[in-house]
Amino acid sequence: MKPMLDVVDLCKSFPVRNVFGRMAGEVKAVDHVSFSIERGEVYGLAGESGSGKSTIARTIMGLTRPDSGDIFLDGENIIGTGGTREHGRKVQMVFQNPGSSLNPRRTVGQSIGVPLEAHGHPRSDRRRRISELLEMVQLPADFAQRFPHELSGGQKQRVAIARALAVAPKLVVLDEPTSALDVSVQAKVIDLLVDLGRQLDLTFLFISHDLSLMRNFAKKVGILYLGEIVETGDTAAVFDNPRHDYTRLLLASVPVISAEEEAMRPKIELIDGEIPTAEKLLALRKAQGG
Numbered sequence: 001m002k003p004m005l006d007v008v009d010l011c012k013s014f015p016v017r018n019v020f021g022r023m024a025g026e027v028k029a030v031d032h033v034s035f036s037i038e039r040g041e042v043y044g045l046a047g048e049s050g051s052g053k054s055t056i057a058r059t060i061m062g063l064t065r066p067d068s069g070d071i072f073l074d075g076e077n078i079i080g081t082g083g084t085r086e087h088g089r090k091v092q093m094v095f096q097n098p099g100s101s102l103n104p105r106r107t108v109g110q111s112i113g114v115p116l117e118a119h120g121h122p123r124s125d126r127r128r129r130i131s132e133l134l135e136m137v138q139l140p141a142d143f144a145q146r147f148p149h150e151l152s153g154g155q156k157q158r159v160a161i162a163r164a165l166a167v168a169p170k171l172v173v174l175d176e177p178t179s180a181l182d183v184s185v186q187a188k189v190i191d192l193l194v195d196l197g198r199q200l201d202l203t204f205l206f207i208s209h210d211l212s213l214m215r216n217f218a219k220k221v222g223i224l225y226l227g228e229i230v231e232t233g234d235t236a237a238v239f240d241n242p243r244h245d246y247t248r249l250l251l252a253s254v255p256v257i258s259a260e261e262e263a264m265r266p267k268i269e270l271i272d273g274e275i276p277t278a279e280k281l282l283a284l285r286k287a288q289g290g
């Protein structure tokens with residue numbers, strides 16, 4: 001069977017301007033990236049800030065047009081279809097900050113109703129569908145009348161998830177869905193996503209800095225470094241036995257909570273006792289002839 005998502009040789013560069021606004025070069029935000037996600041699977045993308053994670057998400061959502069490459073969703077090439085109904089029915093996204101992705105002047109019910117209306121869901125059935133979606137994300141039906149400022153961060157993110165699921169997409173792109181939330185709430189939101197994935201047979205692209213959440217949620221993972229996937233495979237295998245220097249560095253930077261985790265942590269020497277930036281690491285590898 002074809003994978004749900006197949007990203008093939010995707011490239012996207014952005015111009016870099018100097019202080020006078022003149023072109024001073026370009027940054028390869030996404031550099032020949034390929035990966036695929038099987039139906040019903042969770043694929044994680046990890047990598048430090050600026051490694052290209054959101055740019056990949058935005059190209060899949062049709063918010064950014066890639067310079068080259070193809071994106072097949074359920075077998076169809078979706079390049080150039082962003083913003084169409086057809087595209088929206090297949091893929092939806094949950095953003096990092098539910099506070100800014102929900103309109104403060106709309107009630108929860110109105111926010112969830114927007115995609116229903118856009119996709120021609122019958123008006124007479126909208127209220128029922130909104131209650132059903134709220135139930136799916138474990139919020140009481142009367143939350144439909146509330147405004148975002150009356151909700152906690154975790155509750156807002158549940159609403160954003162309900163809104164993303166309103167038109168029953170096949171793929172859900174999660175770009176740091178829990179990083180704006182309290183640590184105590186993060187695991188609950190991930191648990192909810194795991195349940196929903198199973199119930200609704202969803203496929204997820206999960207972008208996160210948090211490697212312990214990644215380990216619990218994503219079956220496969222791709223490690224992004226300077227716009228390139230340097231390592232990919234089953235999450236447990238990649239994390240237990242990282243092959244690329246950068247993956248080791250990324251894992252070594254994870255805050256450790258227990259002695260058990262400390263024992264699992266790869267032992268490596270850090271340059272200057274800190275986590276080197278991508279540039280520093282590149283320079284070091286060059287110096288070492290690597």
Ligand SMILES: Nc1ncnc2c1ncn2[C@@H]1O[C@H](COP(=O)(O)OP(=O)(O)OP(=O)(O)O)[C@@H](O)[C@H]1O
Pocket residue numbers: 014015027028029047048049050051052053054055056
């Ligand atoms: N619209 C844009 N214009 C210019 N440069 C951009 C634009 N969007 C992204 N970039 C650059 O592309 C690179 C990748 O950015 P991207 O946002 O994809 O990284 P990220 O991995 O999502 O980082 P973070 O973890 O901080 O969210 C960065 O160097 C960034 O500055």
Ligand SMILES: [Mg+2]
Pocket residue numbers: 053054055
């Ligand atoms: Mg990002």
